[in-house]
Amino acid sequence: MQIATWNVNSLKVRLPQVLDWLAAHPIDVLCLQETKLIDERFPAAELEAAGYHAVFSGQPTYNGVAILCRRDTVGAPTEVVIGNPLFADEQKRLISATVAGLQVVCAYFPNGQAVGSDKYDYKLRWLDALINWITPQLEAEALTPHAARLPLALLGDFNIAPAAEDVHDPVAWAGQVLCSEPERERFQKLISAGFVDSFRQFQQPERSFSWWDYRQLGFRRNAGLRIDHILLDRLSAQRLTACRIDREPRKLQQPSDHAPVIAELA
């Protein structure tokens, strides 16, 4: 079973690339962020024709998330939840569903704009609410190891580079948004609660990133950040056999600024 996350920066523009990518890779569950589409305009029919069920939550212009599920392998998602029950939010950044016995949470974390800004405060509050919602679900397992609970995967654009090795120029980015200590602290809270960073469970190429600025020839210079992640709880991490970033779509004409991340579960 392959699960993946990709910030497409407008699904309207990127739909042909998404369809090509799915045709070329055996992806069972694909989490999308920044669809930038209201639900009425979501290309459900095109995806259905390509063999994928979709659940989605969008708004005009900004944000928007979706989970695509391959019909002939994992089937339709169930138990769909839009948003965080603990955090009233106008912005469509969160959708979760049960897919083939796995609880999949697809998240588009706030960017935060600049440390100290209103958007940064919103980001920290959003992060705290996510932690408060998700981590008790893991603690339930710790208290009663045999309690019936589905394995849980949290995928998405976290807008957090967890460590210096996830940043092309850690000195220039020190303390900046995406790299600031309060953000990294919250990422570590998720790890402490029992999630593992799939990507770091394996030997990886040095300077591996998932986002590159459109400006300044960012991709050509590999001046990027690793901000898109697949976190797995203990139950799903036991099944993890591989994780990689697919840089190929970033090389296409008119690419998203993010590359997809793929994890393989046995």
Place this chain on the structure above:
DNA sequence: ATGGCCCGTAGAACGGGA
């Protein structure tokens, strides 16, 4: 030193992204 691109909404610039 600053910003350099891309997208959506527009129907010109501008907000937002990271």
